[in-house]
Amino acid sequence: MTAQQTDAPDQEDSGVAPASSTNVAADSTVKPVGEEKEVIATGGALYNDGSIDYAPAGVQFAVQSQDTGAGVKSIYVWVDNSAMQTNTAPIGFNAEGRHSIAFQVEDNVGNLSAMKTYSFIMDTTAPEVKIISAFKGIQMTNGVYVPADNKFMIIAQDKLSGVKSIEYAIDGGAMQTYNENILLTEKSGMHTIVYRAADNVGNIGGTMTNVFYIDGTAPVVNIGSDPAAFSKDGVNFISGKASIVITAKDADTDVVSIMYYIDNGEAAQYSYPIKLSGGEHTVKAMAIDAVGNESQLAEYKVSVDASDPSAYVEAEK
Ligand SMILES: [Ca+2]
Numbered sequence: 001m002t003a004q005q006t007d008a009p010d011q012e013d014s015g016v017a018p019a020s021s022t023n024v025a026a027d028s029t030v031k032p033v034g035e036e037k038e039v040i041a042t043g044g045a046l047y048n049d050g051s052i053d054y055a056p057a058g059v060q061f062a063v064q065s066q067d068t069g070a071g072v073k074s075i076y077v078w079v080d081n082s083a084m085q086t087n088t089a090p091i092g093f094n095a096e097g098r099h100s101i102a103f104q105v106e107d108n109v110g111n112l113s114a115m116k117t118y119s120f121i122m123d124t125t126a127p128e129v130k131i132i133s134a135f136k137g138i139q140m141t142n143g144v145y146v147p148a149d150n151k152f153m154i155i156a157q158d159k160l161s162g163v164k165s166i167e168y169a170i171d172g173g174a175m176q177t178y179n180e181n182i183l184l185t186e187k188s189g190m191h192t193i194v195y196r197a198a199d200n201v202g203n204i205g206g207t208m209t210n211v212f213y214i215d216g217t218a219p220v221v222n223i224g225s226d227p228a229a230f231s232k233d234g235v236n237f238i239s240g241k242a243s244i245v246i247t248a249k250d251a252d253t254d255v256v257s258i259m260y261y262i263d264n265g266e267a268a269q270y271s272y273p274i275k276l277s278g279g280e281h282t283v284k285a286m287a288i289d290a291v292g293n294e295s296q297l298a299e300y301k302v303s304v305d306a307s308d309p310s311a312y313v314e315a316e317k
C-alpha cells in the first residue's frame with residue numbers, strides 16, 4: 001500500500017479551476033497540531049516540548065484534507081502498526097506512549113498525496129510528587145517534629161510531558177503555586193501541608209498530605225544539688241560531699257545535650273555527678289532539644305562548706 005505515495009502527482013498540475021472540499025466537520029475547538037496542519041486534535045490540549053507533541057488521555061485526532069480540483073475522495077490512514085483503513089471518524093488512542101498516524105489523501109480522479117506521518121506521545125499519568133524536609137524530623141509518639149525555621153522542598157517528576165506546576169497549602173489555607181522552598185512561619189504544634197503536581201497535558205496528581213509538628217520551644221534547665229542545699233541568708237550551702245545536679249526537660253521533644261560551666265570555665269558536657277571544691281561557686285548550664293532549640297543559660301550560686309563542724313567541751317570552772 002505504501003507504494004501508492006510514489007504515484008501521487010503534483011496537485012498544482014491539475015489545471016482545474018480552484019475549488020476545495022474538506023471531509024472534517026468544522027469544530028471551533030480544533031487546533032493545528034505541530035507543523036502538520038493536516039492533523040488536528042480535539043478532546044484535550046496538546047503540549048509540544050520542542051521536539052514532539054504530548055497528548056492527554058481522551059484526545060482524538062482528525063486528518064484534515066483539501067483538494068483544489070476534483071475534490072477529496074478518501075483519506076487513508078495507518079494507525080500505529082495497524083493495516084490501512086479509510087478514515088471516516090476521529091482517531092482515538094488508549095495506551096500511554098508513542099503513537100503515529102500515517103495518512104494519504106486520494107482525490108476523485110485518482111491523484112494520491114504524498115504520505116505523511118504525525119507522531120505524538122500520549123501521557124496519561126500525573127507527576128509523582130514528594131515533600132522533603134530540610135531537617136530530618138524527630139519521630140515522637142504523636143508525630144514527627146521539626147524546628148520552627150524548617151524548610152520544606154516539594155519535588156515532582158513526570159516521565160513524559162514533564163511537570164508544569166506544583167501547588168501547596170498550609171494548614172487548610174488556599175492552594176498556592178510552589179516556586180521555592182517553603183519556609184515555615186508557624187508556631188509550635190501540629191501543622192499540615194497538602195500538595196499536588198500537574199503535568200503539561202493536564203494530568204493532576206492526587207493531593208498528598210504531610211502532617212508534622214513544630215517544636216519551637218527550648219528546654220527548661222534547672223540546677224540544684226543532692227542533697228538539697230541549705231539556704232541561709234540567701235546563700236545556698238552544700239557540703240563537700242554533695243553533688244551538683246542539672247536537670248532539663250523539653251515539652252515537645254527530648255533533651256539531647258546539657259552543657260555546663262563552673263565559674264566561667266570551659267564548657268563541659270554534663271554527666272552526673274558534679275563535685276565542687278570548698279568555697280563560693282557559680283554553676284551555669286544550658287540544654288539543647290532534639291530539633292536544636294537552645295535554652296537560656298541557667299545560673300546557680302552555691303557555697304560549699306567543706307569543713308567539718310567542730311565540737312568542744314568547755315571546762316566549768
Ligand atoms: Ca505525565
Ligand SMILES: [Ca+2]
Nearest residue numbers: 215217250289
Ligand atoms: Ca523543644
